Amino acid sequence: MIKKTAIKALAITSLIAMTASNALNVQRALGEDSKTIKISAKRYEFAPSEITLKKGVPVVLQLSTEDRSHGFYAPSLNLRADILPGKVTELKVTPQKTGDYDFFCDIFCGSGHESMSGKIKVVE
Amino acid sequence: MTTEIDRREFIRLAGIGGVVFMSGISGLPGQAMPGNKDFFFVQLSDSHWGFEGAKINPDAKGTLKKAIKEVNSLNQKPDFVVFTGDLTQTTDDTNVRKQRMKEFQEIVGQLDTKVVHFMPGEHDASLDKGETYKEFFGATHYTFDHKGVHFIAIDNVSDPTGSIGDDQLEWLKADLGRQKSDSNIVVLTHRPLFDLYPQWDWATRDGAKAIELLLPFKNVSVFYGHIHQEHHHMTGHIAHHSATSLMLPMPEAGSMPKRMPIPWNSAEPYKGLGFRNVHSETKARKYELTQYPINEAAKV
Numbered sequence: 001m002i003k004k005t006a007i008k009a010l011a012i013t014s015l016i017a018m019t020a021s022n023a024l025n026v027q028r029a030l031g032e033d034s035k036t037i038k039i040s041a042k043r044y045e046f047a048p049s050e051i052t053l054k055k056g057v058p059v060v061l062q063l064s065t066e067d068r069s070h071g072f073y074a075p076s077l078n079l080r081a082d083i084l085p086g087k088v089t090e091l092k093v094t095p096q097k098t099g100d101y102d103f104f105c106d107i108f109c110g111s112g113h114e115s116m117s118g119k120i121k122v123v124e
Numbered sequence: 125m126t127t128e129i130d131r132r133e134f135i136r137l138a139g140i141g142g143v144v145f146m147s148g149i150s151g152l153p154g155q156a157m158p159g160n161k162d163f164f165f166v167q168l169s170d171s172h173w174g175f176e177g178a179k180i181n182p183d184a185k186g187t188l189k190k191a192i193k194e195v196n197s198l199n200q201k202p203d204f205v206v207f208t209g210d211l212t213q214t215t216d217d218t219n220v221r222k223q224r225m226k227e228f229q230e231i232v233g234q235l236d237t238k239v240v241h242f243m244p245g246e247h248d249a250s251l252d253k254g255e256t257y258k259e260f261f262g263a264t265h266y267t268f269d270h271k272g273v274h275f276i277a278i279d280n281v282s283d284p285t286g287s288i289g290d291d292q293l294e295w296l297k298a299d300l301g302r303q304k305s306d307s308n309i310v311v312l313t314h315r316p317l318f319d320l321y322p323q324w325d326w327a328t329r330d331g332a333k334a335i336e337l338l339l340p341f342k343n344v345s346v347f348y349g350h351i352h353q354e355h356h357h358m359t360g361h362i363a364h365h366s367a368t369s370l371m372l373p374m375p376e377a378g379s380m381p382k383r384m385p386i387p388w389n390s391a392e393p394y395k396g397l398g399f400r401n402v403h404s405e406t407k408a409r410k411y412e413l414t415q416y417p418i419n420e421a422a423k424v
Contacts (some may be wrong), residue, residue: 071285075322082285106325108250109286111214114325114383 035059038083041083042066044112044119058094071106074120082107095122133246134233142371161271164202166195166237169349170369173231174213174224180372180385187397188231188370190418192309196236205237208243208349208367209281209314218256238271241257241268245349246281254282265292267299274303278313280328281295286315287329298339301366311338311346316366326351335359351377352385370418373397394418 073080104117212224242261264279317331352374372385377398
């Protein structure tokens, strides 16, 4: 029952761009079975820059920025979002394959832009 | 009348940065359009003026100047020169950006070639949506015609997301609407229009839309920069050719874990900072491409 409620809440909530308060609602609705990972972006790094996910386990990535607009793009996982100042952006992912997947900033942000990247490790 | 360009001279031209030889390529093979003339243009790219990093390029203040001298030393002058973006290294400081663009302009002002076309790269334009660039170099997207070839400069950097944008795509569509299906079209842009390697941001977010608009035209070639190396790719019948940098070479896509410049090798100075020539052969309707390194003497 709790799971059903969680899925319903996810379905009716935009997972691409949300306000911070909506994001908190989703986090509560997901319950203990699901996971929210916060990723903070600032010139020229993501924190954390490496995250580990479990294959088949749904996760919500909660993205925010400390300075200016950044992008979050993991091409191999078909995940991308703009991270805009003053907003929390959420991406839902349920990785289907184990492996290492790079993500990077795809909104030009300055002289260190090219090195602003991270890694998603998907394990069994 | 067709301008004949001596083959040896053409090979010598290849020692600069990216020399393009256009040979009456309109219409059917061997049937150049009336009024078409063969010509050269020089493509220079990614000079990143203002970059500092002795391990990458200890001659950061000299490489662009060498290229300009080499262009000027050509016996046969190109009809025009085009810079396909990243003229300057990015900076947060508007005053520094202006200073770099001013210095770049002064250096490039030493070119003997009368006509020089500029385009922005993300380092020039992405942080202020091209405002400073436009003060110095004018429009970021435009067209011009030269001896039977229609050139279209597409801006995919002023939007920091690396997009062309709907407005510019509409402008492109309208411009192409005035061309014939067999018109000779050369697209100049900074980022690759196709997904070369999105993992390193070597792509244009909405580049596929531009390619879709170009596909109905039989004779289209794209010359771009951004990836700091020679690369050739076909999307359907459209050929895409990237140019090398005049500041720092980059590794092949995916060949290294990180997208980092290749360090300077004192045993092979300027390696990877070379140049390309393109020879378009009329009857065979093909480009002949050759790549050469910059030489330290700054002479062709």
